[in-house]
Amino acid sequence: MTQLKKGDKKLINAWAFYDWANSSYPLVITTAIFPIFYEAVTSTKDDGGKVISDTVNLFGIEFINTELYSYVVAISFIIVSLSSPILSGIADYSGSKKRFMQFFCFLGSFSCASLFFFNKENLGWGMLSILLASVGFWGSLVFYNAYLPEIAEPKDHDKVSAKGFGMGYFGSSILLIINLILIKGFHMPAKYSFISVAIWWIGFAQITFAKLPNPKNAGTPKKGIIFKGFRELQKVWLELKHIKQLKRYLIAFFIYSMGVQTVMLMAVLFAKKEIVGLDDGNLIVSVLIIQFVGILGSFLFSRLSKLIGNIKALGVSLFIWILICIGTYAFVYTPNAFYIVAGAVGLVMGGVQSLSRSTYSKLLPETEDNASFFSFFDVCEKIGIVIGMFSFGAIEGITGGMRNSILALITFFILGFIVLLTIPKTKHVQ
Numbered sequence: 001m002t003q004l005k006k007g008d009k010k011l012i013n014a015w016a017f018y019d020w021a022n023s024s025y026p027l028v029i030t031t032a033i034f035p036i037f038y039e040a041v042t043s044t045k046d047d048g049g050k051v052i053s054d055t056v057n058l059f060g061i062e063f064i065n066t067e068l069y070s071y072v073v074a075i076s077f078i079i080v081s082l083s084s085p086i087l088s089g090i091a092d093y094s095g096s097k098k099r100f101m102q103f104f105c106f107l108g109s110f111s112c113a114s115l116f117f118f119n120k121e122n123l124g125w126g127m128l129s130i131l132l133a134s135v136g137f138w139g140s141l142v143f144y145n146a147y148l149p150e151i152a153e154p155k156d157h158d159k160v161s162a163k164g165f166g167m168g169y170f171g172s173s174i175l176l177i178i179n180l181i182l183i184k185g186f187h188m189p190a191k192y193s194f195i196s197v198a199i200w201w202i203g204f205a206q207i208t209f210a211k212l213p214n215p216k217n218a219g220t221p222k223k224g225i226i227f228k229g230f231r232e233l234q235k236v237w238l239e240l241k242h243i244k245q246l247k248r249y250l251i252a253f254f255i256y257s258m259g260v261q262t263v264m265l266m267a268v269l270f271a272k273k274e275i276v277g278l279d280d281g282n283l284i285v286s287v288l289i290i291q292f293v294g295i296l297g298s299f300l301f302s303r304l305s306k307l308i309g310n311i312k313a314l315g316v317s318l319f320i321w322i323l324i325c326i327g328t329y330a331f332v333y334t335p336n337a338f339y340i341v342a343g344a345v346g347l348v349m350g351g352v353q354s355l356s357r358s359t360y361s362k363l364l365p366e367t368e369d370n371a372s373f374f375s376f377f378d379v380c381e382k383i384g385i386v387i388g389m390f391s392f393g394a395i396e397g398i399t400g401g402m403r404n405s406i407l408a409l410i411t412f413f414i415l416g417f418i419v420l421l422t423i424p425k426t427k428h429v430q
Helices: 009-022 024-041 065-094 097-117 123-146 154-185 192-211 225-241 244-274 280-308 310-331 335-363 370-399 403-420
Strands: 051-053 055-058 061-064
Touching: 009 024, 009 097, 009 123, 009 154, 009 192, 024 065, 024 097, 024 123, 024 154, 024 192, 024 244, 024 280, 055 065, 055 123, 061 065, 061 370, 065 097, 065 123, 065 244, 065 370, 097 123, 097 192, 123 370, 154 192, 154 280, 154 335, 225 244, 225 370, 244 280, 244 310, 244 335, 244 370, 244 403, 280 310, 280 335, 310 335, 310 403, 335 370, 370 403
Parallel strands: none
Antiparallel strands: 055 061
16 A cells, blocks of 8 residues: 655645635534524514524424524434444555545535525425535545544644644635625625535645545455455454553543534524624624634644643643533623634634544554544544534423523533543653
């Protein structure tokens, strides 16, 4: 199998450019413009703009609109968590990481473009587009993340991971600003921004695909490759059972991922329903605050990890997350309070994402089967998100309000913080 040259600056830059390309999806589609569009399309309002009804009907079942959204996104993570271990095992045996990454990239991009046709009358097709866009984005990250330990030495993982997240935050912010100018200044319908995401994602991804090699493994048998993937996963599982630090870290990561990604996916919809007097323009500005502070946060926590170690730096970020959730539940009712929370979320969002990826890569044993190991990482994250999103939606469905769902997030961050403190030290991770 072809070996990648670790530390190659051109290769690292090309790899990090995929963050620039695909981060347009989580910002424009899952965080900023589409949630506002979705809430407007699926709600009935009076002449004064007050919501009369926020329920929708899908297959004869009535849901609160945001409740349904959380369930559909959760299902997309179930699909990714079930498929990625099989595909990762196949990728390691067949040397096809880049091909799988390309497939999911195109699936996600075209699904984003199809959101142009989203409306309440064809709700089922629209929710299918949401589901497939999510599968495409997260599916491609399985193989993207697996390249990290192949292109950089362990000592550089924090820096390289932060570089990717920094480029992602910056690039996606540029696209969001362009769309905001077109929507507010030139009255462009918001649905055209979904097509811009597809073009941006596919277009800039070609920079990454042009540089990343697709290693060949001529000795891989053509028959039984799916079962070989399962056997590879079994081997990885047996290795994980004997690596105490990695096992403990995955448990902590699994728990706190329930909170981190749920905040990212539901923050704007929460603000639309729970913050009085926050208009759409200011809401998108708050998202930009999160983005630009996130760039700073990813590099600040990279520096902090060098000073006190990865585990302690992650612990600091989780402690801040706990304070954010408690503060939001108890005190955030006005736009100004929401802006303060947005800044705090941005600070720790970039840090926890970047450090989570690099800490895991440092804890991995010496292996060529990085895609299979990273599939475990991704499965932990995805199942965690499934629990987080279902919990968030179910609590809203039962209580009728999104604010109560924050109590679940507080629990996830506290438990993740406690488990993180039990991880033994290693030579790479302190």
